[in-house]
Amino acid sequence: MALMKLWVCFTAFCSVVFCASLLWTYKIQSRVFENKRHQQIRYVESIPSTTSITEMEPVANQASTDGFTVAINIVLIVTYVRSGSSLVGELFNQNPDAFYMFEPTHELDRASMKRHLTYTDNSQRLRTMESTGLPKKEFMTDVVKNLISCDFTKVPVNVLAPESPSHWFFIALGRHIHLRTYASCILKYNTTAEDIQCIPLIKRACDKSFKAFKIVVLRMTDLEPILRQFEPVKILYLVRDPRASILSMRKYKLIRPVTLQKCNMTCETVKRCKEHMIPDLVARDRLQSRFPGRIMTLRYEDLADNPIAYADKIYEFIGRKMPANVREWLVNTTSGKIEGDVMSDPYGTSRVNSSQTAHQWERTIQPSLGVEVDSYCGEVIQKLGYESFANIQSKEVKKD
Template identity: 25%
Template sequence: MELFGSVLKFLKVVFAALLVLSSAVVLWNYVYFSDVIHDVTPTSQRTDSTNERVIQLQTTVKKKKVAMREKKEKRKVVILFTNKRSGSTFLGELFNQNPLTFYLFEPLFPYTRTCEVLIQERVDSLQKLAMCDLPSLRRDYTNAFKVTKFNDQYANCAKNNICFIDRHAPLMERYIDLCQGNSPSDVSCTLPVNMTLMSDLCLGSKLSAFKILRICDISSLKFLFDNDLAKNDIEFKVIHLIRDPRAILSSRMQLPLDEANKETLPEVARTLCDRLENNIKFADTQWSKNFSHVGYLRVRHEDICRHPVDVARGIYNFIGETMPQEVAQWIQDSVIKQQNSNKKPQKSPFATKRRIADVLNGWRRRLTLKQVLDIQERCSDVMNLLNYVSVTNSSTLQDETLELWPST
């Protein structure tokens, strides 16, 4: 009898433990999936067919996020690191035209004009971008504009919650579809964008890319490869775009508000080339091929101009993806066809459709020999590192059949 009573007590304990364990499993499933599967509550104004479309559109992104978790597949985040007037707008289009990529054009623009303030803050903002924590960026933008005293009317970052909205046509098409499928009928899907939905798009994309000009020191990106995100959740890639400093400075002198002008050219050239050299040497010593966990690729703007399709394929191969047909078609339309077109090329400083000869040799037509010699004097070390050829006289400067950027 005592034995029977002991057995009965033991079974009661086991049964109670199973009940607790079952409840814990149910609670864990609710918590785990609550951040990827939101409740869809149809409003009274919606028809059954509208509700079906809402659910279908809303779950598209969420299925991708769940599938990536189940496969333990890392999201890929590409940082396009460069200096202004280096051809980054064209490079960024190689990702903007990819329908499977979440791409942002200069999301750190509010930190513009100087490298001396908010250094850590801009790095923190980049980390939020990498994590798709987009709602908190509005506060970062407001703070940056207060400190830098820069006017937001140019990019409308705070106004639209996204900088340079006109540069995001492919992304905005996807956003509007998702917004219309998520929002009640009385909620507008116009500007400013809903950053929570943008975060959903970001998290649901296997590949994200950000064009970054406002971080001046490439060593600030060390956190990409050192923290737990790189080890567990995100695979980071850095594409370092460089360009002939003579071309960079010539282009900057065409901008009305840039500090580069005839009087300041020597000083600005020294600052630019010191930064270029420091970043290159850091990458060569810290992120060389011996460090297999670091995804770093250096690309010259001149090589993109001469061999756009090959370089684009090489970039996608570097990040472990196949270049989409949409990107190849865009290159065909904006570069290759442009060479045989009788139409005048775009004059905008941010144009992506130009004749290659104009892009490669424009600085030779605009700068005087003295200006070129001043730049070369202050940039000789970095020009040697990047395999750019110096000129010594007017005939060499003006002879556009002579390439000054031989292949490395």
């Protein structure tokens, strides 16, 4: 009997020891898991007051992944408002292998430069030259550099999760169809500070070797530091007939009322051609000589008239083959198979017929506006191979 009691006690003791060891093991594993989780979420470091990374070494065009190399392709779509960039951007947004961002610097450009910016370490800084140490354009350029390198510790959360809590500009119209997990995450929160928890998700997506960014706030004159630092970067310089762009801006009320009151369409016309496009064309020629093979000029009208041929040229330029699903999407979008309003949204991509849409302005523009734009934009029109308004008018008369 005594022996039986001794055996029961011994068994109970062993059970206690065994359970304790299991509990201890569980606690250790839980602690390791929690540390890893926090490392993933809090991957940020302390950010210096100046975000310049111009002293970094150039990035090579090959990435090492588990013992083999993967070609890196990075393309910047550099363009102007109402120049067909939504359609061009979709050539990459529809690609499941690409990390694509639609106008990532939009939030920085539209708001006052005095507004606070929140960074991934939860610090806040005023959007001023004094706080960043950089003029506005250089600050924008550095943000783009940090996006290219996926260094989100130096990118304001306002860029990565704009317009909190609705995030309309990021979410709307399927602009980031392969970032749905990240989009769902930021929609769960109401403040920019809370959105920080989601940054590891977009960081993981950004680590893809194929990246594309649609940029409308930087000019060709701003791009040399980026081309010099990042060898894989190629520039797709997208242009559109300035008469079509300016008419479209007026149609969608994208010109400030105070500007229209001050000088009607003249100020916007001068700004588009004299201040932006002429210097950009000069810069393009200079960059092409310094960085051969890395600049492609695309006229939106050429893509609209021959979508498949020019989309193939774009993918050939960046060193890739256009995926079958992108080709199918492009055919459906540009051939009139999609029902609905031709241009119901200024940022949309659905078209009844892309070629008709691209040239519609020729039949609807007021003659006085056509003549005025020609007078200020004649050099741009000639350099890009467009016809004068007088020639276009004569053709329209013959059609009638």
